Amino acid sequence: MGFITNIFNKKPKPAAAQCSICKSHLESKEGYALTTSQVVVSKKFWDHKMVEPETLSYTTQHFKAKDENATNMRRIIFEKTAEKDITWITCDTCVKHFDVSLDVSRKLADEWWEEGRAHKIPNTGKALDYLSVSEYEKIRNYATMDAGASLIRL
Numbered sequence: 001m002g003f004i005t006n007i008f009n010k011k012p013k014p015a016a017a018q019c020s021i022c023k024s025h026l027e028s029k030e031g032y033a034l035t036t037s038q039v040v041v042s043k044k045f046w047d048h049k050m051v052e053p054e055t056l057s058y059t060t061q062h063f064k065a066k067d068e069n070a071t072n073m074r075r076i077i078f079e080k081t082a083e084k085d086i087t088w089i090t091c092d093t094c095v096k097h098f099d100v101s102l103d104v105s106r107k108l109a110d111e112w113w114e115e116g117r118a119h120k121i122p123n124t125g126k127a128l129d130y131l132s133v134s135e136y137e138k139i140r141n142y143a144t145m146d147a148g149a150s151l152i153r154l
């Protein structure tokens, strides 16, 4: 497939997409593009991520029962997310969880829509390639131990 698209020098442009965070529908040219490290360093992102339907039971077990397996699962969820080598496309609501320049993220989204789904914006890739070990460990510790506490009833 790569060969065929290369010889015609045509890139498939996405017609629509889903928000990488909340899965809401995005029309062509909408949204904001973020790098994995921009996503991963956000405490608000983890506060929401850890109370999604797929993660809520681990969070409840972690806080209420001090269940080590649940705590471990939260750490694994963090690590899997931090390893993602992708461009994150977010909706108007989700972008508020991140401390980024909206202008820059908007322009990067235009670039992504133009280049196609597989396009990686500059500096995206595994978070550990872009964060210091201490920054990485600090946010991993937050995501694993503290995230979501204020959003669940203890």
Ligand SMILES: [Zn+2]
Pocket: 019, 020, 021, 022, 023, 024, 090, 091, 092, 093, 094, 095
């Ligand atoms: Zn969203």
